[in-house]
Amino acid sequence: MVHVAETGSTNQLALAAAASGEERPTWFLADVQTAGRGRRGKVWSTEPGNLSATLMLRDPAPATKIAELCFVSALAIDDAILTLAPDLESRLRLKWPNDGLIDGAKMIGILVEATTRGSLTHAVLGIGVNVRHHPGNAPYRTTSLNDEGFPVTRDQLFAALTASMMRALSVWNCGEGFAAIRAGWLARAAGLGQPIVVTHDKTRYEGIFAGLDPEGRLILDTPDGRQFLGVGEVSLMSQPMVH
Incomplete structure (x- = not known):
């Protein structure tokens, strides 16, 4: 695991490690993230106390399966949160394709990226969670675990995430088990049938x-x-x- 006090983006750290030839699965964790990226170029910054983490994986599956890791990541962080705050089960929902909501307010953002060199693909799974703080100037409702009355810490959540991610990746099984991941995601989907x-x-x-x-x-x-x-x-x- 690579832990830094401040970085522009944990995904960028992971992509740089991939470019340097890193072969081991590696987590990158930052206390402060100043230029994090969401989908379609959106900015995701991280204040102290919030979670900003990225997992780098070497050749996790065929390239056509990499996008499925967004759903794997969503289930992993959802399970990690519910391990620490089980009372949120009826309120925490996943929004396609990469958000997590509490009562409709955004608390989780996910960005999966990949880089290919020759026949080798690295995937980076970026996960951000509002643990202690949430932005007040977003064009949509946001919240945090602490603001919802759950005194979880960043370190507690990260420890739970590393364990739940291993379980989710095992179920996914390099893409062979995506049907189970898909079913689990749909069971927690925001807006399904609406x-x-x-x-x-x-x-x-x-x-x-x-x-x-x-x-x-x-x-x-x-x-x-x-x-x-x-x-x-x-x-x-x-x-x-x-x-």
């Missing part, structure tokens, strides 16, 4: 969140038919849609 909006670039889809296909794509039942979406930003809707 109306949602998915936006990507300038395209907007509205429909009922019907599930995930075997590749992890979001299945959306729209008035124009069933859509299978591999990318996009999900917004949950509080009011039913009329078909």
Whole structure:
């Protein structure tokens, strides 16, 4: 494990280690992250007391399976949190493809990236959790474990995560067990069976969140038919849609 006081991004640390030829699975943990990245270039900064960690894996699966690690990571951090705060089970939900929410407020962000050199692929699994603090200037609701009344520490959560990640990766089994990961993720999915909006670039889809296909794509039942979406930003809707 590599622990630093401050870094721009734990994912960047992991990618640099991969480029240098590191072969061992390695965790990177930072007390402060100043230039963390979310999906589509969004910024994810980490204040002291929050969790910013990245796991680097060497050749974890065929390249076509790497995206599944986002769901593996989501289940791992969800399990880690519930180990320490089991009363959150009915309130903690996973939002496709890479967020974790408490009562609809964002608390978890995940970014999975990969780099390939020749036939060798390294995957980096970045996980950020608002443990002690949460941003007050985000364009959406946010929260933290401590603000929700759970006095968990960053170090406690990281220890639980390292154990739960090993279990989740074992279930995933280099992609052979994705069906079980998919089922576990769907059991905790925010908005399943409900109306949602998915936006990507300038395209907007509205429909009922019907599930995930075997590749992890979001299945959306729209008035124009069933859509299978591999990318996009999900917004949950509080009011039913009329078909």
